Amino acid sequence: MATKRVSVFKSVLAADEQFALRIRREMDERGVLVLNLIGSPGAGKTSLLEGSLRRCRFRAAVVEGDIATARDAERIASCGVPVVQINTKGGCHLEANLVSKALGAFELDKIDVIFIENVGNLVCPAEFDLGEDCKVAVCSTAEGADKPLKYPHLFHECKAVVLTKKDLSPYVRFDRELFWGDVEALNGKAVKIEVDNLTGEGIDTWLEWVEECLEQKRRP
């Protein structure tokens, strides 16, 4: 049973990998940067995007992944940015075939950066390639400093870790040194950024990193 299960899984994954490859190829040709934002429910992914979209100098679009509702897409739309909501109807992560359809709704020659906000889940989305340039881990101080070691896969895979809700840290006894020390141990190359969604602190640092990734991608 186990072998059969694994082989069927592999076929399904292989089909989806083709979608991911196609997305990556097209976005590379167009010079569009694609970031896959992954974090727990309530980590502050949508708030991070709201804060970013109001300040950024590049042309952005957003793909919202949720099990149900279009609430996040409505929040993004009110920032005046093109957005497509994907409802997975129970599915715990986005898949490349769904993202591929969503991208078809954008005028891609008018976009520099596409943010994909994955389903709120610190586990499963880390396993699936959506054709992105890189994964970004989003984690809030309210979740506790033990999350990198307890959910190592994402922290190992991502190119940047954004720690949100810095304003809450005095109330939640967040151990900042433990958190960043564990991130460093799992992934010494990950860029480390702290943001405070309320005051906007750190958003510029985050946007500078995104711009740097975009420039790097477009450098001949």
Next chain:
Amino acid sequence: MATKRVSVFKSVLAADEQFALRIRREMDERGVLVLNLIGSPGAGKTSLLEGSLRRCRFRAAVVEGDIATARDAERIASCGVPVVQINTKGGCHLEANLVSKALGAFELDKIDVIFIENVGNLVCPAEFDLGEDCKVAVCSTAEGADKPLKYPHLFHECKAVVLTKKDLSPYVRFDRELFWGDVEALNGKAVKIEVDNLTGEGIDTWLEWVEECLEQKRRP
């Protein structure tokens, strides 16, 4: 492909359902109550247990589910309660076959209530029967009030919703009425409990509910 995938999934699930049925049968015979606690990473599941285990009048044991580390089990062990840590090594939820093995480590005739703390994930664990008497949704004010509608399955399935980190609500602009209104709309029968892990407020109400479930189970 899709049909084959579904049928293979069904066989794997069916095998695991047998484990769940066996657990339920044995725990029913023994009159041991089993609660399956499900919530996001950092929702406060382990803190809720720590607060409960120090006050409860029944004899408790805990099964800890995590992808990696034994940190939660260490926290529980320091409360002087029997605990088994399951590491899923990447798996996004506990399965009944793993729980069945874990239960073998307990002296079941000395236990009244077993708390299973599932992997931190608001999505996948809600789909899997572990042979529990009921599922309990654990959600923190820091996650935001929109979680029930965005992750409806668990809130629909559970018998109680425990809202944690009440102490943080002034700092996170948590909309209490919206939260409980959406829970009510999804599941009018769910018991609604608010706790504050710092002061211990609400823990007695939660423990009274657990005791009530235990009494109900043992009533001839």
